[in-house]
Amino acid sequence: MPVQVVDLFCGVGGLTHGLINSGLNVTDGFDIDGTCKYSYEHNNTSDFHQENIREMTGNEIIECYNPDVVRVLVGCAPCQPFSQMRFKMGNGNQEDEKYNLLTEFSRMIEAVHPTVVSMENVPQIRDTNIYKEFLETLENLGYSISANVVFCPDYGISQTRRRFVLLASLLGDIKLIEPTHKNEHITIRDVIEDLTEISAGEFDPNDPLHRAARLSEKNIQRIQASIPGGTWLDWPEELRCNCHKKDSGKTYSSVYGRLSWDQIGPTITTQFYAYGTGRHGHPEQDRGLSLREGALLQTFPVDYDFIDPEVPFCFRDIARHIGNAVPVRLGEIIGQSIIEHLNNNNIEV
Numbered sequence: 001m002p003v004q005v006v007d008l009f010c011g012v013g014g015l016t017h018g019l020i021n022s023g024l025n026v027t028d029g030f031d032i033d034g035t036c037k038y039s040y041e042h043n044n045t046s047d048f049h050q051e052n053i054r055e056m057t058g059n060e061i062i063e064c065y066n067p068d069v070v071r072v073l074v075g076c077a078p079c080q081p082f083s084q085m086r087f088k089m090g091n092g093n094q095e096d097e098k099y100n101l102l103t104e105f106s107r108m109i110e111a112v113h114p115t116v117v118s119m120e121n122v123p124q125i126r127d128t129n130i131y132k133e134f135l136e137t138l139e140n141l142g143y144s145i146s147a148n149v150v151f152c153p154d155y156g157i158s159q160t161r162r163r164f165v166l167l168a169s170l171l172g173d174i175k176l177i178e179p180t181h182k183n184e185h186i187t188i189r190d191v192i193e194d195l196t197e198i199s200a201g202e203f204d205p206n207d208p209l210h211r212a213a214r215l216s217e218k219n220i221q222r223i224q225a226s227i228p229g230g231t232w233l234d235w236p237e238e239l240r241c242n243c244h245k246k247d248s249g250k251t252y253s254s255v256y257g258r259l260s261w262d263q264i265g266p267t268i269t270t271q272f273y274a275y276g277t278g279r280h281g282h283p284e285q286d287r288g289l290s291l292r293e294g295a296l297l298q299t300f301p302v303d304y305d306f307i308d309p310e311v312p313f314c315f316r317d318i319a320r321h322i323g324n325a326v327p328v329r330l331g332e333i334i335g336q337s338i339i340e341h342l343n344n345n346n347i348e349v
Contacts, residue, residue: 001068003072003347004027004065004069004070004072006027006030006071007074008030008031008077008108010029010031010040010046010075011033011324012036012040012322013036013044014328015120015325015330016044016331017301018332019335019338020045021328021331021332021335022339023339024349026044027047028047028048029044029048030049030056032050032051035311035321036048036321037050038305039304039305039306042305053108057111058107058111061073061111062111070347071112072114072115072116073117074118074119074334075118076119077101077102077119102121102131102134103130103133105119105134110141115170116167116171117138117166117167118165118338119168120164120165120166120334121163121164122162123149125164126147141170143170144168144170144171145166146174147166148164148166148167150333152330153181154182155180156186157327158186158191158264158265158297159264159327160266165330167337174338174341176333176334176337177340186264187264187265188262188263189261189262191293191296191297192293192296195210195290195293197285198285198287199212199287200212200213200286200287201214204292208313209291209295209318210290210292210293211291211292212273212288212289215286215287215288219256219275220286222239222256223258225239226256226258227258228258228259241256255278256275257280257281259281259283268322269323270324272289272294272297273288273290273291273319275287291315294322294323295322298322298323298325298327
């Protein structure tokens with residue numbers, strides 16, 4: 001039987017692209033953010049639907065599948081309510097409007113009854129009631145479940161991030177494939193060293209995505225005083241921020257940090273281009289990471305197109321698209337795991 005995949009909360013297609021690279025057929029992606037449509041469809045063979053999952057019915061997803069196919073439903077509900085910075089009382093930020101989107105995902109699973117489900121998020125989600133309810137729904141529907149906290153460098157992603165990956169199947173036991181890069185982590189040098197040198201506020205005329213945010217004169221002085229892998233404690237006293245002089249600020253040693261070539265890259269968030277929001281300073285050049293460098297660290301291919309020629313260029317929108325995406329390589333790993341599971345159950349992909 002053929003296999004078809006639908007991707008919920010698809011964004012610009014990081015998960016979709018990885019699944020396609022693994023050999024799966026992703027037919028459709030759904031997301032509330034219409035600004036993702038160009039990149040999603042331009043780089044993938046899938047159709048983009050701008051929809052609010054709260055207003056969708058299961059039939060809208062069912063109609064995406066052909067008759068007599070193995071249905072796979074995947075998704076990464078927004079992780080902001082469960083991030084470490086916003087985690088409250090061990091149960092996430094329940095006041096965030098995105099908090100209950102995982103419940104909407106389980107509602108779609110109940111309606112579609114896919115053979116295989118994959119859900120990806122931050123590890124903290126496991127300690128929330130909403131995740132426990134999600135898990136209970138899957139168990140009541142008869143799914144076998146595996147839940148894994150993935151250290152991204154072990155799978156060829158140069159980011160010091162951990163992600164939670166859940167796989168569930170009606171066919172029986174399913175598991176994530178073994179780490180592929182356990183003893184050969186990819187460094188920042190491996191990923192971005194060969195890009196053209198640019199300054200803060202400039203871009204490479206041959207690659208419009210390779211552009212860096214402007215820096216104030218004070219921040220130029222700060223990054224010039226920064227040591228690769230060091231902290232703001234390396235700066236002269238007059239360059240230090242007022243918040244760093246407080247006891248509460250002393251724990252944030254990585255902000256305004258400069259990266260080191262032979263280390264693993266930072267976790268790419270929607271603010272990865274901002275020098276002051278983390279260890280986002282280029283290892284040598286006096287600037288923060290460029291949009292292209294963020295995309296490459298998210299394992300998007302170098303030809304992945306994020307710039308819609310019909311829309312005025314918006315630096316923050318593209319940074320948000322890149323930072324919110326599931327790393328393409330992680331999508332490949334999830335796809336390979338699903339394919340291995342289906343093949344083990346005599347379903348050829």
